Amino acid sequence: MNTNTLKIKAAEMRKTTWETIYRAKTGHTGSDLSCADILTALYFKVLHQDPKNFQDPDRDRYIQSKGHAVEILYSVLAERGYFPKTELLTYSQFKSDLIGHPTNHVNGIEMNTGSLGHGLGIGVGIAKAAKLDHKSYQTYVLMGDGEQAEGSVWEAAMAAGSFKLDNLTAIIDHNKLQISGPITDVMNSEPLDEKYKAFGFDVIQVDGNDIDALVNVLSANNTSGKPRLILANTVKGKGISFAENQAGWHHKVPTAEQYQQGLDELNAEIGRLSHE
Incomplete structure (x- = not known):
């Protein structure tokens, strides 16, 4: 896929x-x-x-440590063919495997996650196993920035740096907001770049809402000899104007009017990108 096609796909995943x-x-x-x-x-x-x-056994591994953002993960997995798109209609219904946090009952999901602070430790174990087994697969872990208040994150970071796990890429969705407000007010974890460097990571900052930049960074070979931390600067609620940079939209369901406005905005974005 070229960059514009990926942008369209991202907008479609937001819509779904x-x-x-x-x-x-x-x-x-x-x-x-x-x-x-x-x-x-x-x-x-x-x-x-x-x-x-x-x-x-040679597949790349992806762990979504910020498991509460499961709806976008389900949307992407369905679009990629891990399970039928019609299953999205059952989300959060009785007896559906598509529940409010990732579960490995769903094809495409490695581990049950959602209790924040666990994903990086899991990723460290997987990456270390790859080294011991002389396997070349890569491990990617997505965390939230509010999640950085969990002590287990830093235990895992210390282990990753100590073992020099250059087959591990940690990604922080750095939207600077969590459910109760700005991370700097709730539990200030900044400066994240300097802290991860101190734990032995190669740190790269990127616009986390720029597909082209993300692909370039994530697909580049890691030659540093260190685990990699992608500090992805993002906008919470990206793509829906009234939800952007609003902590109140961390966990919120739109009204009928808001739903239609958001749908109109996303359709307009898909239409604009389709004509570029």
Whole structure:
């Protein structure tokens, strides 16, 4: 896919997620929308995975530590063919496997996540196993910036740096907001770049809502000999004007009027990109 096609795909994934949340009357809207470009870059360009053979031992691994943003993950997995798109209609319904946090009952999901602070430790274990088994697959872990208040994140970071896991890429969805407000007010974890450097990471900052920049960074070979931290600067609620940079949209369902306005904005963006 070229850059413009990926931009269209990201907008379509936002639209699918917006529809899913409105239909289910539940979801982490702002968190989903901020990382849509990251997941689009990974699943449509970067990750070496086959949806029809997800158990391939040589596949790249992806762990979504910020598991509350599960609606965008389901949207992307369905679009890639890991399960039928019609299953999105069952999201958050009785007996559906598509629940409010990732579960490995769903094809394409490595680990159950959502209790914040666990994903990086899992990724460290997987990356270390690859080294021991002389495997070349890569491991990617997506975290939230509010999640950086969890002590287990830093234990895992220390291990990753100590083991020099250059096959591990940690990504922070750095939208600077969490459910109760700005991260600098709730529990200030800044400066994240300097802290990860001190733990032995090669740190790269990128516009996390720029598909082209994300693909370039995520697909580049890591020659540093260190684990890599992508500090992806994003906008919470990206793509829906009234939800952007609003902590209140961390977990919020749109009204009928808001839903239609958001749908109109996303359709307009898809139309604009389709004519470029």
